[in-house]
Every structure is written in C-alpha cells, then in structure tokens.
Amino acid sequence: MTGIRGDGICDLVVVGSGAGGLAAAVTAAKAGLDVIVVEKSRYFGGTTAFAGGFLWIPNNHLARAAGMKDSAEEARRYVVALAGNHFDSERVDAYLDAGPQMLRFFMEQAGLKLLLAEVRSDFHSELPGAVKSGRSLFPAPVHAGILGNAHKRLRPPLPETGFMGVPIDMGNDLLHFLNVTRSTKSALFVAKWLVKHGYEMLRYGRAMEAVNGNSLVAQLAAAAMQEGVTILYDTPAVGLIERDGAVAGIRIGTSEDERQISARRGVVLASGGFPWDLARRAALYPHPANEDQHFSLAPRTNTGDGLRLAEQVGGQIITVANNGAWMPISRLPKPGGLTRSVPHSFMASMPGVIAVTPEGRRFVNESVPWQDYCEGLLTARRPGMPAEGFLIADHRAIRDYGLGFVRPAPVPMGPHLRSSYLMRGKTIRDLAKGAGIDAEALEATVERFNSDARAGKDTLFGRGGTRYSRSMGDCRFTPNPTLAPLETGPFYAVRIHAGDIGTLAGLRTDGKARVLDTGDRPIPGLFAAGNDAATIFGGAYPGAGSTIGPAMTFGFIAAREAAAAGEPQWA
Numbered sequence: 001m002t003g004i005r006g007d008g009i010c011d012l013v014v015v016g017s018g019a020g021g022l023a024a025a026v027t028a029a030k031a032g033l034d035v036i037v038v039e040k041s042r043y044f045g046g047t048t049a050f051a052g053g054f055l056w057i058p059n060n061h062l063a064r065a066a067g068m069k070d071s072a073e074e075a076r077r078y079v080v081a082l083a084g085n086h087f088d089s090e091r092v093d094a095y096l097d098a099g100p101q102m103l104r105f106f107m108e109q110a111g112l113k114l115l116l117a118e119v120r121s122d123f124h125s126e127l128p129g130a131v132k133s134g135r136s137l138f139p140a141p142v143h144a145g146i147l148g149n150a151h152k153r154l155r156p157p158l159p160e161t162g163f164m165g166v167p168i169d170m171g172n173d174l175l176h177f178l179n180v181t182r183s184t185k186s187a188l189f190v191a192k193w194l195v196k197h198g199y200e201m202l203r204y205g206r207a208m209e210a211v212n213g214n215s216l217v218a219q220l221a222a223a224a225m226q227e228g229v230t231i232l233y234d235t236p237a238v239g240l241i242e243r244d245g246a247v248a249g250i251r252i253g254t255s256e257d258e259r260q261i262s263a264r265r266g267v268v269l270a271s272g273g274f275p276w277d278l279a280r281r282a283a284l285y286p287h288p289a290n291e292d293q294h295f296s297l298a299p300r301t302n303t304g305d306g307l308r309l310a311e312q313v314g315g316q317i318i319t320v321a322n323n324g325a326w327m328p329i330s331r332l333p334k335p336g337g338l339t340r341s342v343p344h345s346f347m348a349s350m351p352g353v354i355a356v357t358p359e360g361r362r363f364v365n366e367s368v369p370w371q372d373y374c375e376g377l378l379t380a381r382r383p384g385m386p387a388e389g390f391l392i393a394d395h396r397a398i399r400d401y402g403l404g405f406v407r408p409a410p411v412p413m414g415p416h417l418r419s420s421y422l423m424r425g426k427t428i429r430d431l432a433k434g435a436g437i438d439a440e441a442l443e444a445t446v447e448r449f450n451s452d453a454r455a456g457k458d459t460l461f462g463r464g465g466t467r468y469s470r471s472m473g474d475c476r477f478t479p480n481p482t483l484a485p486l487e488t489g490p491f492y493a494v495r496i497h498a499g500d501i502g503t504l505a506g507l508r509t510d511g512k513a514r515v516l517d518t519g520d521r522p523i524p525g526l527f528a529a530g531n532d533a534a535t536i537f538g539g540a541y542p543g544a545g546s547t548i549g550p551a552m553t554f555g556f557i558a559a560r561e562a563a564a565a566g567e568p569q570w571a
Contacts, residue, residue: 007259007261007262008259009249010035010230010262010264011028011033012024012025012033012034012035012036012263012266012267012559012562013036013250013261014036014038014267015037015271015306016039017037017044017046017217017221017231018045018049018217018272018530019552019555020530020531020532020555021037021530022037022217022221022224023220023529023555024270024527024555024556024559025037025555025559026106026110026223026224026227027105028563029224029227029229030105030109033559033563035224035227035228035229035230036229037231038237038250039231040236040237040301041301042233042234043299044155044217044221045154045155045214045217045221046217046270046299046530047272047502047531048213048217049154049155049156049157049214050297050298050299050501052138052212052213052345052544053138053139053213053214053216054136054137055136055138055545055552056135056545056548056550057099057102057545058070058074058078058099058100058135059071059096060099060100060137062114062116062134063133063134066116068134070134074129074131075096075135076092076093078127078128078130078542079537080129081124081129082537083537084321085538086320086321087538088536088538091509091511093511094511095554099550099553101556102552102553105556106223110219110220110223111219111223112139113140113142114138114139115137115139115140116134117133117137118133118134119471120133120136120543121133121467121468121543122135123368123369123541123542123544124468125467125468125469126466135542135543136543137545138212138545139215139216141210141211142215142219143208143210144208146218146219146222147225148225150225151208154210154217154218155214155217155299157213157214158343232252235252236254236305237250237251237252237305237306238250238251238258239309239312240526242313243568244568245524246524246525247266247523248263248568264571265563265565266525266526268527268559268562269306269515269527269528270528270532270555271302271305272299272302272532273298273302273304273503273530273532274303274503274506275298275324275500276296276299276300276301276303277304277307280304280307284323284324284505286378286383287378287386287387287498294387294499295331295497295499296341296502297343297500306528307506307532310507310523310526310528310532313517313523313526314517314518315508315517315523316507316515316516317505317534318505318507318508318534320504320535320538321538321539321540322371323503323504323505324500324504325371325502326370326371326373326375326378326499326500327343327345327370327374327499327500327501328343328373328377328496328498329341329343330342330405330421330494330496330497331421331495332405333420341499342404342405343370343501344496345370346472347402348367348373348391349463349469349472350472350473352396352400352484352485352486352488353392353397353486354366354391354445354446354486355373355391356390356437356445357380358389358436358437358438359437359438359441360432360437360439360445361441362449362460363377363379363389364376364377364461365462365463366463367472367473367482368469370541372541374387374499378498387498388495388498390435390493391494392446392492393491393493394486394487394488394489394491394492395488395489395490395491395492397484397486398413400474401474403422403492406421421494422493422494423435423493424492426489426490427491428486429443430491431490435495448460449485454485456478456479456483457483458482463480464481464482469482470482502531504535505535506528507528507532507534508534509527509533509534512557513527514526514558515533527561527562529552529558530547530554531547531551533554535550536550
C-alpha cells in the first residue's frame, strides 16, 4: 500500500479508479471533501483505460452548440424502447437530468477535454427517440506528462487494440490507419506517428500521447491529484465498517496486514463489476464461462469486490437482459504457449466479411453493435455449447480491412497463418474443412449471401438497412456499403468467441446512486457507480459510451449526495 500508514480517516472513500470512481473523487474533492481512492492493482484507470473512452450523454451542451437537436424526453423514449421490461424510470430520469450537468462540470471546472463524435449515431437508429449524432463524445488526446511521475501508474492500453504498439485514437486516427495503402496523406500520418511512438518508447518506455480511455482516465486522475485526492495502489478493500447503522469506512489490506479507513461521508463502490469472479460468472452468464471458455478484456483485478462488500451489509444484486457487456474477441497466440484476447468492436460489417457458427450458418446482421452481435451468437448456440463462431473473409476484404489482429496490406499475414490464428483455404469448402466448419452448410451460406450482396440487399438479416448499420461499412461499395460478395480466393477465417469488456448485472441502486438492501431501502453511507451498479439500460447498449457515460454521471451524483450529507455523530 502506498500513501497511508496505520488506520486513517477521511470524508469519502472511493473503491476503484476507473471513470466512475475518479469522477466521484474529483466531484467530492471539488466540493471540499477529503477523499481517498483505494485501487486494488498497481495501476489506476480500471477497464476505462482499455476502452474507447466514449461517453453517451444525451442533450449535452456540445451538441446544442453544434446545432444538433435533442432532448431528455427523446432520449427517454429511446431508452424505454431499448430496455423494455427492465426499464428503471427513477435511475434513467436521474441520469438524463444529471448527465449534461456532469459533462459541463468536468469540462468547465475540471478541465476535461472532450470532443463531439459528430458521425456516431445511436446504435439502434431505427428506434423512436434515436438521433443521428450528438450523444456520443470522446476524449481528446493528451500528453501523459500532465500526470507528472504518476504517468507510470496509468494503466497501459491493450496492445492488441493498436498497430505495432501504437495506440490508435478511435475518434480521429483510425481512418488514417485503415487507409494507409490508399491515401498518401494517411501514409504520411502513420509514418510520422510511428516515428513519434519509437521516440517515446526509447525515452519513457511507453506511449506518452494518451488516447481513448487512456486519455480520459489520465485527465480525470490529473484533476483528482490537483485537488489533493490520495490514491492508494495495491490496496484491496476487504470489508466495510458500520457505525450507528451506516457505512462509515472500509477495511483494507490482507488478513496479515489489515487496516481501516474511516469515512465521515461514506463509501463509493466503483471496483469494476465481476468479470473475473468465475463463480458469479458461471451463475449469471448464459453460456459456459470457465476461464478457458469465456474471455474478458477487463483487468484481472476486477473480481467483484464491490458486490461482495455490499452484500456483507445487505446490498442487493439484480440481473438484466444481458448480464455481461459482451464483446466479440479472438485469441491471439503469443510466444511460450500464451494467448491474448483481441476485441472485435467493428470489422465484421465490412463488405466481403460474414460471421457464421461452426454449423456454417450466419446468425446475425454483422453490422450491428458488438453487444447485439454476441447476443445473436449466444442465441444461436445450444445451451452448454461454447459461445464461438467464425469471421469469414475473401482475399480482397482481408487485404483491404484486415481481420481481427490481422492487419490490412501491406502488413504480412504469414505469422498469423503459421500460428493458426488465421485459417486459409483455396475454396470455401477447403476453408471449412480446415477450420472445422460444416462445409456444405458454409458453401450454401456463402452462395446465398453472395447473391444478396450482388443485389445490394441482405434478405436474411437486413444488413445495411439502418443508418448505424450503413455507417459501419465502406462507402465505396454501392448500393449497400456493408455488402460485397465473397468471391476472390483464397478465403480466410478467424475463430470468434463471445467475450466481455465488463459486466452489466450488479447492485441495485436508486436515482441518488445509493445502494439498496433486499427491502429496497437505501443503505446509509453506501453508494455505487460504474459496473458495480447494475446498468440503467436493462442490458442493452444505446450508443458509444453507454457504460462510461452512466459511470461518470452516477459517480458525480454519489459525490454530490455525500457532500450534501451532514457530519455523523462519531466524526
């Protein structure tokens, strides 16, 4: 543990240092509270540091300034349509009211640099209340030097999401990397980027331009440190302290070295949910979820600590339509027999690519968001079967767009073929036999898809039929930018699993971010934000930033509630 010896006392303890926890810490510190953040790992940033860093905030001031029309009422209609029977009016209304306030607070008072994702539509653009753009924002790149020496504590991004170790800004730079062989401007951009990255690696041992989720948590942590927030690293929270019927602090450390931190205004749980709690995963996921059957992109320290702490004092866990924040992933072989998980947040929608089950059949509109893609795969597989399938591409598509960790031309594919990460066949039948896919079914699937693609209409799943779907394709292809036949051999496959980037089931909370007990009564002094609290969207995903937006908003709400509370008798 770093920064505290023996027992301590403060106003507010925050468990976890992702976007939700840091948002609570900054808000509370700005209100004059003495705040301690306890972080189980040696890094701050949690799952946010691995993510794209987007925030989904309807009716925000940046969209209004850009002339985009939106309202809380329209956003509510959209969430009602998405959440269905899981709609939680109290928390959704609290979020829609406080989200724009939170955003303005962090941009104007904490110096957070965010940009409007003007081309990002809501994921379900066909539903009432959806908008073409304006609700998703992303962090501007920042230099990690804003953290001083604490930049060494910033959780590194997933190397599999970059290119040759270079983190790619999902807001601005991605198109340059995808167009590197088709645009002189993009080629020059990428070349300069690689030179800069090489210099930073030699001098600092890491990329110093923080982008995506790394930028967001770097900015939040810098604001927290400027306000005097203490962050304790390598510090697990093992229990809650109760006084006079209220949560009044936490126990930290191990059974051999346990300490206490008293908290006059309570505790905020924001420890990242339970993606690495194998027992809870097995109980709540709809498919086999052992460590060798289900793969999470979240940090391995996210083992459900916040949920267990709350349960110790009567906290209630609730489930939703999807208990995981699903993400398609592939497994990349590494030296020494190890494998790493590669996220597939897009690419399946590119023309010349389809997704199939081992039975050789398509199971989803490949241009839907990652949550829906995995939901389709889970539905297609029988109970007890591994949640896995394949992405199939022809030679033109893989050279244009890549496939999983396979990068577009001119990056060679040979190493991935030799490792068997990438499978290849001269014909569709050859590919199917090598990959273990039903050959006759796959041939029939490709034949039907190719016929549809030539006509520009997916008669099976309607791919390219919505604004969001079309935005995920390649505008060079008409009349449907997501469709092109698979006809240029050889053909390729990558095995895909339904993994996760976090969890969506969690603690039942109210509109003030207070944890509720099994009788739906608030537990005094106990709050939850981020993935420790159950999602407000019922297991659906409204748009880019649907976890981080609520995480920061309810962290903000929790801190305001704690700041408004009076001093307890024991203080």
